[in-house]
Amino acid sequence: MNIFADETPPSRQADVPARSWWVRWRQPLLLAGALTCGVLIGANxxxxxxxxxxxxxxxxxxxxxxxxxxxxxxxxxxxxxxxxDYAIQRLLEKLDPHSVYIPAREQQQAAAFLQSDYDGVGVEFNLFRDTVTVVSPLSGGPAEQAGVLPGDRILAIDGQNVSGAHFTNDQIFGKLRGPRGSSARLLIWRRGQARPLSFSMTRNRIPNASVDVAYMLDSQTGYIKISRFAAGTFDEFKEALGRLSRGGMQQLVLDLRGNPGGYLDRATKLADEFIGGTRKIVYTDGKGDQYDSQTFSRVAGEFEEGPLVVLVDEGSASASEVVAGALQDHDRALLVGRRTFGKGLVQQPITLNDGSELRLTIARYHTPSGRCIQKSYRNGVASYDKDLQERYKRGEAFHADSIHFAENLRFRTDHGRTVYGGGGIMPDVFVPRDTLAQNRYLTRLQGLNLVREFALQLYQQHREELQEITQEQFQRVFQVSDAQLQALANRAAQDGVAQDPPSLRRCAAVLRTQLKAHVARSAYGKEAFYAVWREQDAELQQAIKALQDGSTKLALGEAAK
Structure with a gap:
């Protein structure tokens, strides 16, 4: 069986809008199966x-x-x-939050999230006030080869005006993509040019990477971030793991934060790389035994011994929770972050006669110790959808003692540590959300894409200088000044975000890091972005600390004594 956790709206793939910093849980595609898990067995x-x-x-x-x-x-x-269609959707809501119906017109878009590549021009873009702005051309893609640069504004695509024309993200997405070998013409405005530039290119196959970044944090510590479990995730992961190992990696931080899931077989194969011997990774339990299954580790993995930390948060769901739960139950990894989403239902996709699809819950999945991590949905879909908001209201994002588990849902890991079922995976080390990042003023700036837009402007203003220095030099010397922060605030005021000097001062450190990270992304690529962002990444800093002081070995080995 091939099990998967379905798609959220496309995020870090090219020819689609760049992802915002905040997880968008309830968007139209959630009705198409976001954060679900299923068994791919074809038409029925x-x-x-x-x-x-x-x-x-x-x-x-x-x-x-x-x-x-x-x-x-x-x-x-x-x-x-x-x-x-409406009646079917309401009917399924009476069952559970993850049994869904996908109309035929949405099926292709729903499936795209888990593809490992696509045909297009290869640009990541954002819509800033109805203007399509290039965040980054994909390395080696047609747009980069044609000379498209970060910050370029796309005025027209194939002769059709798209600037100020109130197109949606999906409409721009459709215009940039097209059959491999087809031609595309982009009319672009570039800062410093007297007139628009015209670029012609031929659409090609573009990799749709799910391993966002893989690099060395220091001489012995590797870092791999996975955004979803798509068709090519395991192959991408194996390549990254091998490259880091050859670079001297002795210990690893695996980042599954914000990962909504994907193909479960890719996730279990990834877990198998860390778990030695023949040990259970996950099992499913359905009505009767038709949909019961068990998955065990079976191969000699490349990293079965070294210290391992897994980062999780409330955006980690489904297949991500399977990986995290298996590694925790077998005392193989130290989990750091916050309680995961709590998605443990398995769906069977059934293709209907008109091309639409029913994804029907047919089982629950459990971690090796027996935990079912599906959170309760007894109060209906509306209440279920508000669960994350309720967690924040209860203080769960900021205080570990605000999280309560039922005593009858207590389980034991291989070494006897206590873990709980009934609603997500609780990490071994809790890290609260940064209260500065919850600043209402900062949230509005991010929600209007003003931080990204201003960072692109900074990049364009300093492009020539940045071309003369290395990434390491950039990290040492580039600073966002008070005057630049005020310029951002002034720009935000023009878009209706009232000046708020006290709030700006409180979130200044976070803003400086975000702006610098986005400038680094435009100038040097994704790795540079994460290298800068780690300065404000509390969960990653805690993971590094645990590896440095030996907390991983102590926490995972103490119970065995």
Whole structure:
């Protein structure tokens, strides 16, 4: 079986908008299966229930009869197909939050998130006030080869004006992508140029990486960040792990924060690289035994011995939780961060006759110790969707003692440590959210994309200087001044964000780091971004501290004595 946790809106892939810093939990594609988990077994014809076929048949006939009456006799003209789609969605909400129906028109977009590549021009973009702005051209892609630069503003695509035309992200996404070998023409405004520039390029296959970055934090500590478990994730991970090992890596930080899941077999293969012997990684339990399964480690992995820290947070879900739970249950890794999302339901995708898809919950998955990490949904979908907000209100993001687990859901790891089921994976080391990053003023700046936009302006202003220095020199000498922060505040005021000097002072350190990191990304690439961002990354700093002082060995080995 091939199990997967479905897609959220595309994030760090090219020819789509650059991802904001905050996890967007409830967007339209969530109805297409965000944060779900399923079994890819292909089409499945309709079968009446073996348990109660008469009730199933009566319900089907009743719905058909009502829809026929509405279509024929209702006072206004209606779209019967839209009504049936709506009814199906409401029906599934009565079951659980992750059984979903995906209309045929959304199926291709829903599937794109887990693809390992696509055809397009290869640019990451953002919409700043109805202007398509290039955040970064993908390395080796058609746009980069044609000479497109970060900060360029796309005025027209294939002769059609897209600047100030109120296009949506998805519409721009569709215009930049196209069949491999097709031509694309971009009309671009570039700072310092008297007139727009025209670029012609041929669309090509673009890698859609899910390993965001892999580099050495120091001479012996590797860092790998995985944004989702897509088709090519395991291969990307193996390449990154091998490269870091050859570079002298002795210990590793695996970052699964904000990872909503993906193909579960890629996740279990990744976990197998860390777990020695033949030990259980995950098992599923459904109605009867049709959908019961067990997955064990089976290969000699490349990193079964070295110290390992896994970073998780409330954005880590589904397949990410399977990896984190398995490594914690086997005392293989120290988990650092905050309680994970709590998604432990398995869906079966069923292709319907019109090309739409039903993803129906058919099992729950459990960690090796027996934990079911699916959080409660007994109060309905609306309450379920507000769970993360409620966690913040209860103080869970800031105080570990605000998190309570039922005593009857207590489990033991291989070495006897206590862990809990019933709602996500609780890390071994809790790290609260930075209260400065929760500043309302900062949140508004980020929500309007003003931080990214201003960073691109800084990059453009200093492009020639940045070309003359190395990334290491940049990290030492580049500083965001008070005057530049005030310029950002002035720019924000023009967009309706009122001046707030006290709030600006409180979040100044975070803002400086964010701006510097985005400038580094434009000038030197993703690795440079993360190298700067680590200065304000509390979870990563805690992980490094645990590796340096031997906390990983102490925490994971103490219970065995």
């Amino acid at each position: 014809p309709f079968r009446p229930s073996d348990q109660n076929p008469d009730a199933t048949a009566r319900g089907y006939l009743k719905f058909k009869e009502i829809l026929s009456y509405v279509d024929r006799d209702y006072v206004d003209t209606v779209n019967a197909e839209e009504l049936s």
